[in-house]
Amino acid sequence: LKDATRPSRVKPLPSEKIKQVVHMTLHGKPPNATHWSVRSMAKAVGISYSSVQRIWHAHGLKPHLVDTFKVSRDKNFAAKVEDVVGLYLNPPDKALVLCVDEKSQIQALDRTQPGLPMKKGRAGTMTHDYKRNGTTTLFAALNMLDGKIIGTCMPRHRHREFLRFLKLIDHQTPPGLDLHLVVDNYASHKTPAVKRWLKAHPRFHLHFTPTSASWLNMV
Template sequence: MAKPGCLIVVDTFRSAVILHLADQNDVNEVAAKLGIDRQRVTRCLRRVIAVGPLEALDDLPRSGRRPDITEAARTWLIGEACVKAKERGYPHELWTLRLLAVHTREHGPAAGHACLAELAPSTVHDVLNSQPVKPHKMRYYLQRRDPNFEMRKAEVLEVYAAAEMLREIPEADRPVAVLSYDEKPGIQAIATTAPDLPPKPGKYATMHRDHEYKRLGTVTLSAAVDLVSGFVHHVVTERHRSREFIAFLERLDAHYPAGMLICLLLDNHSAHCSRETKRFLASKPGRFELVFTPTHASWLNYVEIFFSKVARSVLRRIRVTSKVELVERIRRYIEMCNAAPTLPRWRYGINTEPKALAA
């Protein structure tokens, strides 16, 4: 194969010849001006006449060596990659390039593809990339299991639309409080077993931490974001049962003025629709309205965005000396959020699906 530098020289030579020929110079004049023999100019001229000036700048295609792997073998290999490895008798859930190469070498010739007898993992990679097929990767999706998804989604979107309209009403005159509620269970309190080492110029640029750690237990963060004001109501508990949910509802009942409807957007957790919860709601007629998101559609609940922010800003890589410290640091963070609340802005479907809002 020619070196890149050689290709550049050839292209420059051909370009010069073609330009001089375009200026109506004959073959002898071009050869004299460029200091080359007449035969080279003639060959370039024939190439221009045959394929055109642009194509003449490149080398003509050559036959080359025939591919070692036939198209039928490639198709067979790609078909095997699209089948789970466990369905071929392996303990692996997904293929690896090395495992697929071994499988192909063992079973390819028996399937009528002798060219696969010495297949290498790198060749497997090239064949799969031609599609492309990546059997070593997994991408998750969510199947809609709620038959009433569209109707319940429309109810959720109406909640966000109502929150937008309530912002235009003075706070004292608002008849409804609209909140997005959920729990974030299993927040781990993890302690270090050795002190963290701060960055040192010339030695290491990042914070250093020992790999060992100690588990101190878990807590649950329950939070409700006021979709009108952005204020975050929260409580941190050991568990998230019906009694904890009812206690949270009592906190909301005490916070908002009497006679105001409290509309709560939440998921379908068993504690939200248990007998104890229904009994409490029946004791407060006209006080609470619960709007449930569709099954397996927690992404429609704004509070999940808040939890994501908490996880990225505070809980990621957090180390504490006790669960008490963990609770205190979560509390301080939410106080910071409430000191400068961010007004929730939900855009999915509100402007793009007006029919759902009118349903």
């Protein structure tokens, strides 16, 4: 064990250096890179990279990480949020709340040879190479009551496929319940054919999320 009474070999940095590192991290960029690294900052300030690490850690700075955001410009943002969140917190009686969305352009890949199953002492195996089988679109409806999914894959992503999925939902849910579907503003959800079908099936109710607010759709 190290002697706790021995002085530390790490010399404290001058406060000017610390302020310089913090200021350059927050307000500057290196000349030939998108963000500072510990070594580029150390070279620019004239200290060791481990000192830069300690300063960043002490001030909670992580220049290698970037968070993304998107501000919704929907004029009816508040009303739509209240509508959707109200369904989650206080769903109507004798009704199901389903969060519906589509994931398009999914690569349908298959391995070139069959793999071996997992067994004691060995992980399951698969070949490193694959063959392409085109793309597919996943349609999914999340039941907010029990977390179950109604899902299927279709080759395309049009209003025709959306209508087929609505019919699948209609078939796989109890007929005596109203269905409140949370969907985004994709054009295939608002075509005249879809509106006619919804009018003929009054137990379906679509609730649209605000534009640029897909985070409201729980699926």
